[in-house]
Amino acid sequence: MSKRMITVDLNGEATTREVEDRTLLVHFIREDAGLKGTHIGCDTTSCGACTVLLDGRAIKSCTMFAVQADGKQVETIEGVAKDGALHPLQEGFWEKHGLQCGYCTPGMILSAKHLLEKNPDPTEDEIRWGISGNLCRCTGYNKIVEAIQYAAKKSKAQDEEAAE
Amino acid sequence: MIPGAFTYHSPRTLEEAMALLGNLGDDAKILAGGQSLIPAMRFRLAMPEHLIDLGGLDGLAYVREDAGFLRIGAMTREADLEAATVVQQRYSLLADTAHVIADPLVRNLATVGGNLAHADPANDHPATMLAYAAEVEARSPTGSRTIKIDDFFTGLFENALEPGEILTEIRIPAPQPGAGGAYRKLERKVGDYAVSAAAVQLRVQGGRVSAARIGLTNVSPVPLRATGAEQAILGQAITDDCLAAAARAASEECDPSPDLRGSVAYKRDITGVMVRRAIEKAAARAGGAS
Numbered sequence: 001m002s003k004r005m006i007t008v009d010l011n012g013e014a015t016t017r018e019v020e021d022r023t024l025l026v027h028f029i030r031e032d033a034g035l036k037g038t039h040i041g042c043d044t045t046s047c048g049a050c051t052v053l054l055d056g057r058a059i060k061s062c063t064m065f066a067v068q069a070d071g072k073q074v075e076t077i078e079g080v081a082k083d084g085a086l087h088p089l090q091e092g093f094w095e096k097h098g099l100q101c102g103y104c105t106p107g108m109i110l111s112a113k114h115l116l117e118k119n120p121d122p123t124e125d126e127i128r129w130g131i132s133g134n135l136c137r138c139t140g141y142n143k144i145v146e147a148i149q150y151a152a153k154k155s156k157a158q159d160e161e162a163a164e
Numbered sequence: 165m166i167p168g169a170f171t172y173h174s175p176r177t178l179e180e181a182m183a184l185l186g187n188l189g190d191d192a193k194i195l196a197g198g199q200s201l202i203p204a205m206r207f208r209l210a211m212p213e214h215l216i217d218l219g220g221l222d223g224l225a226y227v228r229e230d231a232g233f234l235r236i237g238a239m240t241r242e243a244d245l246e247a248a249t250v251v252q253q254r255y256s257l258l259a260d261t262a263h264v265i266a267d268p269l270v271r272n273l274a275t276v277g278g279n280l281a282h283a284d285p286a287n288d289h290p291a292t293m294l295a296y297a298a299e300v301e302a303r304s305p306t307g308s309r310t311i312k313i314d315d316f317f318t319g320l321f322e323n324a325l326e327p328g329e330i331l332t333e334i335r336i337p338a339p340q341p342g343a344g345g346a347y348r349k350l351e352r353k354v355g356d357y358a359v360s361a362a363a364v365q366l367r368v369q370g371g372r373v374s375a376a377r378i379g380l381t382n383v384s385p386v387p388l389r390a391t392g393a394e395q396a397i398l399g400q401a402i403t404d405d406c407l408a409a410a411a412r413a414a415s416e417e418c419d420p421s422p423d424l425r426g427s428v429a430y431k432r433d434i435t436g437v438m439v440r441r442a443i444e445k446a447a448a449r450a451g452g453a454s
Binding site for chain 1: 165166167168169170171172174195198199202203206215217219243266267268269270272273354355
């Protein structure tokens with residue numbers, strides 16, 4: 001059984017563990033690093049519940065080996081709030097009721113985070129397209145779209161405030 | 165689902181990757197974006213003993229026009245292809261295709277080279293590259309060679325790469341004046357494979373189609389060129405009759421299998437519809453419309 005030591009920058013913290021070569025990134029995050037906010041939904045690269053940011057890009061952590069992330073930055077839902085303050089996206093999901101069961105929410109938020117970094121002022125169509133790799137079985141997506149719109153607006157206002 | 169055990173290799177240069185492939189032979193698979201291979205390994209449809217990851221190599225991810233070709237590095241991520249200005253401005257068929265491959269999350273990792281080398285007729289790039297008359301470059305320790313896309317797909321999940329060869333670049337001929345292309349895909353939902361899809365690249369001169377190539381997705385065991393549909397529009401002005409003839413030809417020449425996405429009859433019918441729509445859009449673009 002082939003194993004090796006890897007170091008992943010996980011939410012800003014260098015995390016070194018010994019993993020089997022075949023360990024999937026999502027299992028490294030949940031079981032080796034103990035961060036259970038990243039979910040496993042489908043096991044077939046379909047649902048996006050396991051979405052994390054790899055060097056800033058939203059990817060499915062069930063479809064990558066942990067060894068491939070050696071030396072890279074991974075951001076999970078646990079890294080999204082800063083200094084105890086909710087990220088505008090988290091606040092948006094709260095305010096706009098962007099979740100019911102919450103299972104898809106961490107993945108949705110990370111997909112939306114990548115989307116808003118590429119496109120801070122997306123149209124509704126662009127939001128729907130941006131989260132089209134993430135399945136939600138509760139909300140019908142409307143409230144999720146509103147939550148992301150809320151976050152885009154809030155981030156813009158914060159940026160303007162910071163610029164003044 | 166956990167993949168079978170394997171040994172992971174992460175070469176830093178192409179030479180190192182080729183040496184590993186040469187030494188490990190049939191027991192090794194190349195890992196590019198992993199978006200087809202890793203699911204296959206999780207289902208244990210693939211159980212390679214060694215994976216050679218090209219992710220650590222520099223210089224295999226690029227999209228640029230050069231010497232009459234659009235050159236795409238094999239490790240170019242689909243999301244970067246989709247975002248490339250040159251693709252959006254000059255390669256409509258490719259831009260259409262890049263936008264509908266799997267879903268945005270998969271496109272952030274999936275690579276163009278992997279999509280082609282996997283030689284899955286359900287993937288989208290094979291049909292598109294057939295329509296473009298693209299060519300691929302294969303590198304081995306003894307040198308490099310060019311393989312025409314018409315010769316590349318040899319069977320279901322089988323390609324013309326020799327043992328020890330690595331696909332490094334895809335080249336698409338730059339469009340000539342009057343050229344236009346389009347990809348039209350019917351999918352049940354984002355992220356699913358096509359029920360059927362048609363890739364059309366054509367050229368209109370003096371109101372008539374002077375060149376045309378058409379590729380079909382997921383309606384044959386091997387990525388298919390719809391030569392009958394091409395013949396139906398060559399030399400013709402694009403009229404309803406001509407579109408109907410092309411759609412009929414494509415319906416007849418495709419060879420779909422029945423599955424959850426539909427019966428053979430349904431897929432043949434839809435293939436005709438996709439071909440018709442793609443030709444219409446390609447012809448409109450050839451005339452300067454976007």
